[in-house]
Structures are given as C-alpha cells and as structure tokens.
Amino acid sequence: MERLPEIDGARLLRSLDELAQVGAIEGGGVCRLALSDADRAGRDWTVARMRALDMAVSIDAIGNITGIYAGSDSGTDSGTNGRTGATPAPVMTGSHIDTVRTGGRYDGNYGVLAGLEVVAALRQAGVRTRRPLAVTVFTNEEGARFQPDMMGSLVYVGGLPLAEALATRGIDGATVGEELARIGYQGTAAVGAPRVDSFVELHIEQGPVLEQQGLRLGVVEGVQGISWNEYTIEGVSNHAGTTPMALRRDAGHAAARVATFVHDLALRYGGRQIGTVGAMQFAPNLINVIPHRAVFTVDLRNTDNAALRAAEEEVQAFVAQCCEEAGLAWSRRALARFAPVAFDCALVDEVARHAQALGLPAMRLPSGAGHDAQMLARACPAAMIFVPSVGGLSHNVREFTRPEDLVDGARVLMRVLLARADRPLGAP
Amino acid sequence: MERLPEIDGARLLRSLDELAQVGAIEGGGVCRLALSDADRAGRDWTVARMRALDMAVSIDAIGNITGIYAGSDSGTDSGTNGRTGATPAPVMTGSHIDTVRTGGRYDGNYGVLAGLEVVAALRQAGVRTRRPLAVTVFTNEEGARFQPDMMGSLVYVGGLPLAEALATRGIDGATVGEELARIGYQGTAAVGAPRVDSFVELHIEQGPVLEQQGLRLGVVEGVQGISWNEYTIEGVSNHAGTTPMALRRDAGHAAARVATFVHDLALRYGGRQIGTVGAMQFAPNLINVIPHRAVFTVDLRNTDNAALRAAEEEVQAFVAQCCEEAGLAWSRRALARFAPVAFDCALVDEVARHAQALGLPAMRLPSGAGHDAQMLARACPAAMIFVPSVGGLSHNVREFTRPEDLVDGARVLMRVLLARADRPLGAP
Incomplete structure (x- = not known):
C-alpha cells in the first residue's frame, strides 16, 4: 500500500446529493421506481461513476450492475472457483438504487455509493487488495413496482428463475423484461457471475433502535x-x-x-x-x-x-x-x-471488531426489513452494517441519517472489505 | 259512509312498482337522491297521482309536498288552530321518496303510497272523515346528498331555520335552494302549514327483529x-x-x-x-x-x-x-x-289495537333508524307502524317486504287514520 486509504466524507455526501437529484420529489425525497425512466437515469449516473473509477462494468440478464475494482492477485483461489490461475472471486458490497414511490435518499443508495467511495479511496491511495472488490447495484429491491422485492439478488443466487422474473408484470402492466429492454439494462452477463467470495452491505437502519439506544452503528446478525x-x-x-x-x-x-x-x-x-x-x-x-x-x-x-x-x-x-x-x-x-436469515458469524464478528477499533458505540441486532444481503447469504458469507435513522423514519421523504454517521459507516465498510479482500488466497 | 272502505292490495303493489321504475337501478333497486332529476321525476309522478285523487296539492318552501283529501267538517277545532269556522287540522300520514344511492323500493316510498292508497280507498267508497287527511312527501329524508337527514320534516316543525336548510351544500357542491329551484319544487306554501292534528307513518322495519320473531307488524313506541x-x-x-x-x-x-x-x-x-x-x-x-x-x-x-x-x-x-x-x-x-323520541301513548295504543283487531301478530319496539315521524312528534301526537323486512335488509337493492305484509300494513294505517280523523272535533 502506497498510503493508508481513508474515506473522503465530503465526496461521499456529495455523491448522495447528486444521485438524490435524479427523480427528486417534493420534501427532499426521491421517486425512482424500478426500471422507470428515473431508474434508468440513476443507473446511467452510477455506471458513469464506476467507469470514472476505472471499474470494469458488467450488466447481467436481470439488470444487476456490477463494477469490479481489480485485485492484485490473479492466482488460484480454490475456495471459490477452484480453477488454477483464474481471477479470485471478488469481495462484494452494494445494495440498490430503486426507491418506493415516496422514498428517501439513503435507502439502498447509501450502500452503493459508500461502496464506490471505498473504491475511490483505495484508488486515490493506490491500493489494490488481493481479491477484486465488486460493487453491485441490484435490480428492483423495493418491490414497489414489480413483486417480489429483492428480485435482482434473488435471481442472482438462483432463488427465482430468470425467465419467471422477466415475465413478472408490474402494477402498470409492463413486464420486467420489457422494461429492462426499454431502458437499455437487459445485459449480457450471465446471472450469478461473478461468484462471490463474501458480501457486506451497508444500509440505514430504517428503524429507531440505534437512535433510541444512543448508538452509532449496528452489527447486523441476520434478518428477521x-x-x-x-x-x-x-x-x-x-x-x-x-x-x-x-x-x-x-x-x-x-x-x-x-x-x-x-x-x-x-x-x-x-x-x-x-x-x-x-x-x-x-x-x-x-x-x-x-x-x-x-x-x-x-x-x-x-x-x-x-x-x-x-x-x-x-x-x-x-x-x-x-x-x-x-x-x-x-x-x-x-x-x-x-424464513429468518443468520449472517456469517465470522463476518459479523469482523464488523463488530472494526466498529470497536474505530470507537463507535455499537450493538448487535437483527434487520427488521428485507435486504439484498439476505439473498447473497444463500451463496456466500454475508453480513450487514447499519447506521442510525433519525426518528426511525424510512420509506419516507423525511428519511435522514446524520452526515457523521454516514461517513463512519463507510469507514467501517472499508475496513471490513479490506480485511476480507486481503485474506491470503485460499483462506477460509 | 256509503260503504266500508278497504285497501286494494293489487293497486297498492302496482303503485310501488310504478314509482320504483323512476330511478331504477340494477338489481331491482332505486337511486333517487334528494333533489336530483330522478327525485323530480318521482315527485312529478306522485303529484300527478295526488291530483288524480282530487287532492289539493301544495308545496312549501323546503319542497315538502302535501296532498289534502278534504274532510266533511269545516267547523271549529279549538284543539289545533282555535279559529272558529276554520278547517280543522288534518290527520297526516306520509314519508319520503328520496333514496340512498343504492336504495330499495320500499324505504319511504311505501309510506307515501300506502297513504295515497288509503285516500283512493276512501274516495272509491265515497267516504269523507271529519278532519281532512293529508299525505305528505318530506324533502331529503335520507341525507345521502345533503346533511342533515330528515331535513324536510325538521324544517317543517321549526327545528332547522329554512334559510339554513336552503343554503346547505351537498356532496356535489350544489345547495338545497339551488336544486329545489332547478327541479321546480321550491314551493310557495308556508313551511309548517297546515298545522297537524296527528301524524302516523307506515314504514318498513329496516331490521330483522319482526322476521326473526315471526311477527307481522311492529307497533313503534319511539325512536332510539x-x-x-x-x-x-x-x-x-x-x-x-x-x-x-x-x-x-x-x-x-x-x-x-x-x-x-x-x-x-x-x-x-x-x-x-x-x-x-x-x-x-x-x-x-x-x-x-x-x-x-x-x-x-x-x-x-x-x-x-x-x-x-x-x-x-x-x-x-x-x-x-x-x-x-x-x-x-x-x-x-x-x-x-x-335524543330518543317517545311516540304518543294513545296513538301507539291505537296502532296496537287495530293490529290485534286484524289478527296480526305484533310487538312493540323502538325504531332503530331515524324517520320523519320523530320530527313531527315535536309538533303533534305521532306514531309509526312497521312491517317486516326480509333478512332485515334495507338501504340495499335487495330490500324486500312480502306483498301480504305491505297490504296488511296499509290496512292498519287506514284504520288508525280513520279513527283519528273521525274523532269529534275538539276531542283530545
């Protein structure tokens, strides 16, 4: 490492502001229903940002967007794909950028943009991890236009056949497949590629517990x-x-x-x-x-x-x-x-360790809401990090998380991703 | 009396069928919201029927329609208006012909048409009672378009100032006064004239009690x-x-x-x-x-x-x-x-006596719904007669009362009206 990478808080907050302009609605909220014109604009903005970070962007058949920040090693990683000489499986973070009809600007977006900020910080510091880092935008997490929710991540892990997902008809009569094609995001990458070493999702809590307890960070043990x-x-x-x-x-x-x-x-x-x-x-x-x-x-x-x-x-x-x-x-x-999902114990412990190292008062808690991480947990070790939601508000234009909490959450995310991605290849 | 008058059941049922054609809706129901075009058509039909019975028709400033079947006496009736030589106050029956949006064909209509059938029977038999008989159609009993309900009878007894009633704005924005004028039923008769000797209203029960108890007639003691x-x-x-x-x-x-x-x-x-x-x-x-x-x-x-x-x-x-x-x-x-209304004990007893004389199994019960009779009770002795509602259904296109019950209810009404209207002038 040339120098220790660190999160640029101002850049992270600026990126949240910028993406929040896409589909902005009265009251400071966002309306970016999955596969709508606003969603296309948000995707275009995100892909441009990935490209600006020299990430390799691929789009799969259900429209999930993955940006890869290459790792330093391209040796054997028998733990994931087993092929000698192949690029090791990436450590992935990410979330979604679709919103409910009267959504806030943090739900989902924060996880994607914090992931990109981690990459920006690493790139600026000239740091490459052993394993590649992937930042993924999953299609239709909210389910506000097309049921079921968490569709992109569910298809990614094989929990829903691609054809069935594409044929899903939304509240306005259009199908997922038609709308993906219309907005230009029905990609050619195989769904579920790349295989993933591990997955960590950073998200706002969307509930009042951390704020009520006076805590700064939530170590998410699983999903209810x-x-x-x-x-x-x-x-x-x-x-x-x-x-x-x-x-x-x-x-x-x-x-x-x-x-x-x-x-x-x-x-x-x-x-x-x-x-x-x-x-x-x-x-x-x-x-x-x-x-x-x-x-x-x-x-x-x-x-x-x-x-x-x-x-x-x-x-x-x-x-x-x-x-x-x-x-x-x-x-x-x-x-x-x-059914309830339990996250990977080692990965959950990793999150707790970094919160403690950064002096952030934290608690372990389950997620009350559904998240893409619970789908990824079917395919690889997964965990989540929560930051406090003021008043517990979410799915609401008044959704808000304090800037210092947004920045500290990204700092924890970066440390967990670095620790995971720099494990010796073949390590558990 | 030339011969004993009797209700012509077939004629009564035919008149119910005819009026039910005005504003008829699917399922056998009626939509005749107060002061709508359908209400006008129903009023026109009713007024024509009153005139065909040689009744003197007057319309008051709130649109109540009263048809008078003249009595045989025009002497002193100190009990009501006290003026020597004046026409005695009429014995009144009646109800309303406006309906809720998905109303039945009996609610209100039955009371008006049974009153007219009584007059038709008396006229056919050449019978005149001492006091005049009045059949009144009260404006906007249902309150489905203009609040409050029972508006015409409330204004009639002085419970709501005429100007306030006329200024009432309905669910579609029009006022009572505008709509009365539009349909040609803002009359010139003073509201509350004629003063009334007594009032008897015949109505369907709109509840399940009589049917459940296997009874034919309800002697209504008051209104809840x-x-x-x-x-x-x-x-x-x-x-x-x-x-x-x-x-x-x-x-x-x-x-x-x-x-x-x-x-x-x-x-x-x-x-x-x-x-x-x-x-x-x-x-x-x-x-x-x-x-x-x-x-x-x-x-x-x-x-x-x-x-x-x-x-x-x-x-x-x-x-x-x-x-x-x-x-x-x-x-x-x-x-x-x-507040609860108690009907006149003597008049209630009169209803019970005639039900018994006709061999109709009856019970005393309160009315659960509001009726014009409760307003008239503020001004004169009043009572009501109920006939059973099949399944207790009302405010429903499936509202139904068996023909034999409709006819027997009218027979009781006629007897009560005859007894009241033939009292010696000045009797209590």
Whole structure:
C-alpha cells in the first residue's frame, strides 16, 4: 500500500446529493421506481461513476450492475472457483438504487455509493487488495413496482428463475423484461457471475433502535423472518340502527379483534417477535351500516423461525375462532414468507471488531426489513452494517441519517472489505 | 259512509312498482337522491297521482309536498288552530321518496303510497272523515346528498331555520335552494302549514327483529336516540419490520381497541343499547408501515337518553385512555346527536289495537333508524307502524317486504287514520 486509504466524507455526501437529484420529489425525497425512466437515469449516473473509477462494468440478464475494482492477485483461489490461475472471486458490497414511490435518499443508495467511495479511496491511495472488490447495484429491491422485492439478488443466487422474473408484470402492466429492454439494462452477463467470495452491505437502519439506544452503528446478525398474510372476513351488511347486537354478523368487529390479538401476541411472545396490522379496509365503510367485509394485513416477524410459525398459526386459529363465534366466513391470502436469515458469524464478528477499533458505540441486532444481503447469504458469507435513522423514519421523504454517521459507516465498510479482500488466497 | 272502505292490495303493489321504475337501478333497486332529476321525476309522478285523487296539492318552501283529501267538517277545532269556522287540522300520514344511492323500493316510498292508497280507498267508497287527511312527501329524508337527514320534516316543525336548510351544500357542491329551484319544487306554501292534528307513518322495519320473531307488524313506541361521532387518532408511521413494539405509536391498534370496546360496551349495557364501528380508515394503509392515522366512526343508539349519554362518555374516555397509554393524539368530530323520541301513548295504543283487531301478530319496539315521524312528534301526537323486512335488509337493492305484509300494513294505517280523523272535533 502506497498510503493508508481513508474515506473522503465530503465526496461521499456529495455523491448522495447528486444521485438524490435524479427523480427528486417534493420534501427532499426521491421517486425512482424500478426500471422507470428515473431508474434508468440513476443507473446511467452510477455506471458513469464506476467507469470514472476505472471499474470494469458488467450488466447481467436481470439488470444487476456490477463494477469490479481489480485485485492484485490473479492466482488460484480454490475456495471459490477452484480453477488454477483464474481471477479470485471478488469481495462484494452494494445494495440498490430503486426507491418506493415516496422514498428517501439513503435507502439502498447509501450502500452503493459508500461502496464506490471505498473504491475511490483505495484508488486515490493506490491500493489494490488481493481479491477484486465488486460493487453491485441490484435490480428492483423495493418491490414497489414489480413483486417480489429483492428480485435482482434473488435471481442472482438462483432463488427465482430468470425467465419467471422477466415475465413478472408490474402494477402498470409492463413486464420486467420489457422494461429492462426499454431502458437499455437487459445485459449480457450471465446471472450469478461473478461468484462471490463474501458480501457486506451497508444500509440505514430504517428503524429507531440505534437512535433510541444512543448508538452509532449496528452489527447486523441476520434478518428477521417475515410472514405477510392478507385476511378477508365476510359477514352481512345490515342497518346499524335496527339490527340488535345478537343478530349481527359484523366483519369489522372481528377484524378489530384480530388486530388487537396480533398486537397482544407480539407482546406476549416478547423477544424479537413483532406484529403489525398496517392495512385495514371495511366495506361498505359507512357510519350506519354494519361492515359485511373487512380486509386486513398481518405482518409478523421474528428471528426465530419456530416462534414465527407458532405466531402465524395462533393468528389464523384466532381468526377462525372469531369467525366461528360470529357466523362469519374468512379466507387468507399468503403474500410473502421469508424464513429468518443468520449472517456469517465470522463476518459479523469482523464488523463488530472494526466498529470497536474505530470507537463507535455499537450493538448487535437483527434487520427488521428485507435486504439484498439476505439473498447473497444463500451463496456466500454475508453480513450487514447499519447506521442510525433519525426518528426511525424510512420509506419516507423525511428519511435522514446524520452526515457523521454516514461517513463512519463507510469507514467501517472499508475496513471490513479490506480485511476480507486481503485474506491470503485460499483462506477460509 | 256509503260503504266500508278497504285497501286494494293489487293497486297498492302496482303503485310501488310504478314509482320504483323512476330511478331504477340494477338489481331491482332505486337511486333517487334528494333533489336530483330522478327525485323530480318521482315527485312529478306522485303529484300527478295526488291530483288524480282530487287532492289539493301544495308545496312549501323546503319542497315538502302535501296532498289534502278534504274532510266533511269545516267547523271549529279549538284543539289545533282555535279559529272558529276554520278547517280543522288534518290527520297526516306520509314519508319520503328520496333514496340512498343504492336504495330499495320500499324505504319511504311505501309510506307515501300506502297513504295515497288509503285516500283512493276512501274516495272509491265515497267516504269523507271529519278532519281532512293529508299525505305528505318530506324533502331529503335520507341525507345521502345533503346533511342533515330528515331535513324536510325538521324544517317543517321549526327545528332547522329554512334559510339554513336552503343554503346547505351537498356532496356535489350544489345547495338545497339551488336544486329545489332547478327541479321546480321550491314551493310557495308556508313551511309548517297546515298545522297537524296527528301524524302516523307506515314504514318498513329496516331490521330483522319482526322476521326473526315471526311477527307481522311492529307497533313503534319511539325512536332510539342516535349518537354519531368520528374519531381521529394520530400516531407515527414507521417501518413495521424495524420498530420494536415498545417504540410504536400505532394509531391503527388503538382504533381496533376502541372498535372492540364499542362492541363489548353494547353487550355490557344490554337492553336497547347498540354500538357500531361501521367506517374505518388507516393511513398510509400499507402492509409494512405502522399506521400514523386511523379515522373511524362510532354509532351508538339507545332508547334511554341517560344510558346513551353514559355510553358516549365511556367511549370517549376509552379513546383518551388508549391514546394516553400509547402516546397518541386524538380528536372527535360530532356528526349527529338525536335524543330518543317517545311516540304518543294513545296513538301507539291505537296502532296496537287495530293490529290485534286484524289478527296480526305484533310487538312493540323502538325504531332503530331515524324517520320523519320523530320530527313531527315535536309538533303533534305521532306514531309509526312497521312491517317486516326480509333478512332485515334495507338501504340495499335487495330490500324486500312480502306483498301480504305491505297490504296488511296499509290496512292498519287506514284504520288508525280513520279513527283519528273521525274523532269529534275538539276531542283530545
């Protein structure tokens, strides 16, 4: 190493500001739905930046963009591809730059731009690691336009067939494949190439825990399991003034009982269990008519898959019981189910060690939200780093992380990437 | 009397069919919003029918239509207007012909057309009662386009200033006064003239009680008190996956607690207490976002005003308690409050006597819905007669009452009107 590389905080913050101009919306937020014109503009900006850093850019068939900062070694790396003389598998970081409709400027973008800042710092210092460093922008992490979310990383690790992903139709009727072609990002690189040595994603917390605890950094141990279900309860609409309580078949009342049950269940389970009824719709939704239908969602999360399964079963049993008692019909539509993901212990420890070395008060915690890192964890050792979100706000134009936290997060990321990428080839 | 008058059931049913063609909608229902073109057409049809029965038709300044079937006496009636030699005050029946957007063909219409059938039967039999008989169509009973409901009868008895009613702006922006003028029903008769001897309204039950009890007729003792409030609870939106239960300010959960409280309160109070949360709206209403706002309605009804007041206070105190516990803000918007109305005992007994004389199994019950009769009760002895609603359905295109019940209800109405209108002048 010619000289010790260091993060240029001002450059990092400037890059966040610049990318936030692409698809900027009122209130300081960003609207860059996956594969929209704004997403294309954001991708173009990002690719230009990678090229300016002399990174080798490739785009795969699902539109994931990978920039490679070459390593110093091109020897054998039996641990990953086993081929003698081949370039060793890169250590990868990255995230996404698509946003929800009223998104903030940090979610996803921060992980990509911090990765590029690490490369910029290394390049400026003339530093090459043994293994290549890769910074990847994954397609459609948010799922706001095309379901499922985390699509690009899921396809990358083989969890969703490419053809199926390309045929996915979005909320506006267009398919992923059509839109990738339209914006010029249906690449030719094979999906899942390069194989990855390890993956570290830096992200805003999107929750209030670090701020509430007065901490600077989150060492993410894994991702909570997520269970999303939509329940529909069907009763009978009748006049609210003329129908005695005993003769009612009130779908709204049953839905309210379930909503309080979900909340109480989460408190009763304790630990990492959380439960939310975020969406609720009555029909006909009139003051003087007993609701004949209530549709609501139940979002359950836990790091313990057995507990999560038990919670799901309890909620469904309670819905069935409420409906049985009140003469109602019910149905359930499974919207998403992800088992909990545990990140690689050694990599998690590595993150904790560097936080400590930098004097950043940190805690270990699970991620409550889904991230591309949980998909990469299927293919290689993976971990995540969180920085605090002010007020816990995210998916919100008021999403904010303090500049010093953004910079310190990138400093930790750089150290973890350096340590991983400079391991002797063949090391575990 | 030349011969005993009797209801012509076929003619009554035919008239219901004919009026139901005006504003007919799919499923056999009717959409005749107050002061719409369809309402005008329905009014025109009704006025024509009154004129065909040689009734004297007058329209007052709020658009109430009254047809008078002259009585045989024009002597002193000190009980009502006290003027010697003046025409005695009429015995009035009637209801409304406006409907909700997806209304049935019986609600309101039945009371008007049964009144006209009584007149037709008397006229055919050559019968004149001592007092005149009046059949009135009250403007905007439903309140589906212009608030408040029961507007025409409320203005009629002086409960709402005429100018205020005329200035009322509807859901489509037009005022009552503009629309009355547009459809040609802003009449010249003074509001509240004629003064009324007594008022009897025949109506479908709009609830399931008579059918469930296997009865043919309802002797309505009064109208439940009605309390309508809209509550807004404000919390903080946060990511449902990253916000621990203890750090949430979940407006949706508090709203669900209140909804179950309202239901349980009604069961706990028992008797005539009912409670409904019919409308519920979460914001932003997304599966993975903790609701920052919940807006919902609470409909409480009781025949006992003190109990109703206590219920209102309990609900508000519970809202306050839930919000206090969870760090939420709340506000309440009073939408409507009607004290319970007790109908005239003698007139209620009269209804019961004729039901019994005709061998119709009947019960005494309160009305759960609001009706024009409760407004008229402020000005004169008033009562109501209910016929069963199949399945309790109303405000629904599937609203239905069996033909034999419709005919028997009109038979009771005729007998009550005859008994009232043939009382010696000056009798109580």
